Amino acid sequence: MKIKFWGVRGSIPSPRAGTVRYGGNTTCIEIRTDNNELIILDGGTGIFPLSQTLLKELPVTANIFITHSHWDHIHGLPFFIPNFIPGNKMILHGALDPVSGRGVEQVMDVQLQYSYFPVREAEMKASIEYVSLSPGETVQAGSATITATLLNHPVVNFGYRVECNGKSLFFTGDHEPYSNIYSPGDESYEEYRGLVEAQERMVFDAMHGVDVLIADSSYTIDEYPAKKGWGHGTFDSCMQMADAIGAKILYCTHHEPTRDDDALEREFAKALERHPRREGMTDFRLAREGIEIEF
Amino acid sequence: MNNLSEELNKKLGEAVERMPAFPKSVQKILELTRDLNCSPKVLVQVIENDPVITMKILRVLNSAYYRLPSKITSINHSVVFLGLNTVKNIALSIAAIGILPKKNAAGFDVSQYLLHSLSTAAIAKHLGSKIGGADPMDCYVAGLLHDFGKIVFAQFMPEQFKVALETSMKDDISLFTAEQAAIGTDHTVVGSMLAEKWQFPEPLINSIRNHHSEKAGATVMGSCVYAANQISKKMGYGFAGDARVESLPPAVSKHFGININLDVLIDSIGDDELSKILEHAKQFAQVDAS
Numbered sequence: 001m002k003i004k005f006w007g008v009r010g011s012i013p014s015p016r017a018g019t020v021r022y023g024g025n026t027t028c029i030e031i032r033t034d035n036n037e038l039i040i041l042d043g044g045t046g047i048f049p050l051s052q053t054l055l056k057e058l059p060v061t062a063n064i065f066i067t068h069s070h071w072d073h074i075h076g077l078p079f080f081i082p083n084f085i086p087g088n089k090m091i092l093h094g095a096l097d098p099v100s101g102r103g104v105e106q107v108m109d110v111q112l113q114y115s116y117f118p119v120r121e122a123e124m125k126a127s128i129e130y131v132s133l134s135p136g137e138t139v140q141a142g143s144a145t146i147t148a149t150l151l152n153h154p155v156v157n158f159g160y161r162v163e164c165n166g167k168s169l170f171f172t173g174d175h176e177p178y179s180n181i182y183s184p185g186d187e188s189y190e191e192y193r194g195l196v197e198a199q200e201r202m203v204f205d206a207m208h209g210v211d212v213l214i215a216d217s218s219y220t221i222d223e224y225p226a227k228k229g230w231g232h233g234t235f236d237s238c239m240q241m242a243d244a245i246g247a248k249i250l251y252c253t254h255h256e257p258t259r260d261d262d263a264l265e266r267e268f269a270k271a272l273e274r275h276p277r278r279e280g281m282t283d284f285r286l287a288r289e290g291i292e293i294e295f
Numbered sequence: 296m297n298n299l300s301e302e303l304n305k306k307l308g309e310a311v312e313r314m315p316a317f318p319k320s321v322q323k324i325l326e327l328t329r330d331l332n333c334s335p336k337v338l339v340q341v342i343e344n345d346p347v348i349t350m351k352i353l354r355v356l357n358s359a360y361y362r363l364p365s366k367i368t369s370i371n372h373s374v375v376f377l378g379l380n381t382v383k384n385i386a387l388s389i390a391a392i393g394i395l396p397k398k399n400a401a402g403f404d405v406s407q408y409l410l411h412s413l414s415t416a417a418i419a420k421h422l423g424s425k426i427g428g429a430d431p432m433d434c435y436v437a438g439l440l441h442d443f444g445k446i447v448f449a450q451f452m453p454e455q456f457k458v459a460l461e462t463s464m465k466d467d468i469s470l471f472t473a474e475q476a477a478i479g480t481d482h483t484v485v486g487s488m489l490a491e492k493w494q495f496p497e498p499l500i501n502s503i504r505n506h507h508s509e510k511a512g513a514t515v516m517g518s519c520v521y522a523a524n525q526i527s528k529k530m531g532y533g534f535a536g537d538a539r540v541e542s543l544p545p546a547v548s549k550h551f552g553i554n555i556n557l558d559v560l561i562d563s564i565g566d567d568e569l570s571k572i573l574e575h576a577k578q579f580a581q582v583d584a585s
Contacts, residue, residue, distance in 0.1 A: 040556070098360075098377065098381055099385055099388055100354050134359075134360050134362045150377075153380075154378060154379075154380035155380065155381060155383070156377070156378070156381060158421050178375065181335035181339070181371075181379070182336055188336070188371055190369050191369075191432065192375070195371060195375040199375050199376065229332065229335075229380075231378075231380075
């Protein structure tokens with residue numbers, strides 16, 4: 001399996017001198033199976049440069065999996081160039097929105113309204129298919145199997161486990177560790193604690209033992225208290241999670257848009273000091289736009 | 296006669312989706328959701344005090360879409376599973392429908408109904424935690440929703456329901472018997488059919504269905520809801536259209552001990568606990584508001 005990061009920034013594209021090394025594009029990860037089948041996780045702005053590279057291998061079938069419907073995970077989709085060329089196929093997977101009751105087609109519909117984008121879906125020449133997944137559902141994309149797991153974010157967010165030929169990867173999309181909304185002494189504290197532990201076990205089981213874990217580490221532990229409930233993790237929470245599930249490699253991603261490269265490396269190094277590594281433990285890395293690994 | 300036609304079941308299900316919630320909870324939800332950092336536990340409390348919102352959130356959660364290995368009854372569990380903001384947004388979308396009108400063509404007082412439902416819920420929870428063998432919060436939710444069928448009648452079949460309410464009063468027969476004559480079905484059937492249609496947990500469906508039947512005695516939860524309903528009526532906590540207090544069938548009373556009747560059970564709860572329950576219920580039912 002091969003992966004390439006095309007966007008590692010959270011919230012909003014952040015191109016500037018200070019972000020040149022890690023990149024300013026929002027979330028997009030390209031996966032190639034051993035048979036070279038194409039799987040794309042999220043359609044942030046990183047999907048635009050990715051889609052340009054696909055023009056040399058037309059026709060393409062793109063199996064796209066959207067973690068959730070926030071802009072920074074979908075706003076590159078209208079610029080996915082293969083959609084304009086006949087013969088290509090896009091299969092867009094994602095969750096149903098429990099508030100509107102609509103499936104994943106909503107992420108395209110909302111963006112392709114004529115006032116906001118000049119090309120209507122009917123004018124796109126590729127074949128476009130929508131697959132709304134249920135939590136826990138497994139689907140096949142070529143030789144890979146992909147399983148959706150419901151995580152913790154303000155909107156329904158699926159983490160995806162991708163498995164192929166004995167290799168595995170888990171991408172969280174956006175995820176905040178679960179916490180108790182009650183305080184010790186509240187009547188519901190114990191009940192809630194039990195529910196949270198059960199939910200966390202379910203999530204960790206879904207991630208268990210992956211070769212590569214790619215996780216939302218937007219904040220530092222100092223920033224987190226002011227951002228609690230916003231649906232994002234910290235470097236430290238991702239490192240703890242990676243150790244707990246026995247990942248071989250952790251990539252910290254969804255970099256905070258105001259954090260320049262130097263600050264990013266500094267904060268990552270501090271978190272690393274709090275989680276010293278020994279032989280055989282998870283290898284902690286920062287996701288950077290453009291890097292490619294094979295495992 | 297006790298089975299709703301497929302068509303009526305569908306019609307009522309769709310109608311409930313458009314059904315507004317109770318005034319106090321709508322007001323609280325609008326207030327809470329103006330604050331990005333609103334207290335999660337206050338929001339849960341508001342939802343737990345409104346049968347309409349609870350019903351609708353459980354409907355989303357237990358739908359086939361989520362493929363839950365075990366069904367969800369509690370709002371706390373819904374928050375852990377779906378996330379606070381999603382639950383908040385569902386609640387907000389329900390609040391946006393409007394408020395349940397205090398006056399309806401059936402002449403059914405929704406504030407008194409809510410007071411009865413909330414006190415039944417709290418008493419069922421108390422009984423459940425005292426005798427064990429049932430999750431107290433599950434008993435609470437079952438108590439909260441046990442009479443849901445009545446609010447559906449009041450909203451969507453007001454004329455027929457009005458006849459049932461009047462007949463029950465005039466002939467001194469229980470409301471569910473009068474409903475069967477006037478509507479062709481009763482609130483236990485409609486409430487449990489909706490719960491079944493929305494794939495609620497089996498014990499919750501059964502507790503709603505059997506709350507006027509000795510079959511309630513088959514489970515601890517069913518017995519707690521049966522007894523709590525009668526206690527609430529006997530104490531005069533709110534009014535849901537049925538003045539008759541039924542004695543506890545042996546199958547139900549056996550769960551609470553030997554020689555237990557309604558009065559003994561009420562004594563065992565104690566005045567302090569009962570007044571606390573009433574005060575809390577009154578806060579949410581807004582019985583004093585016009």
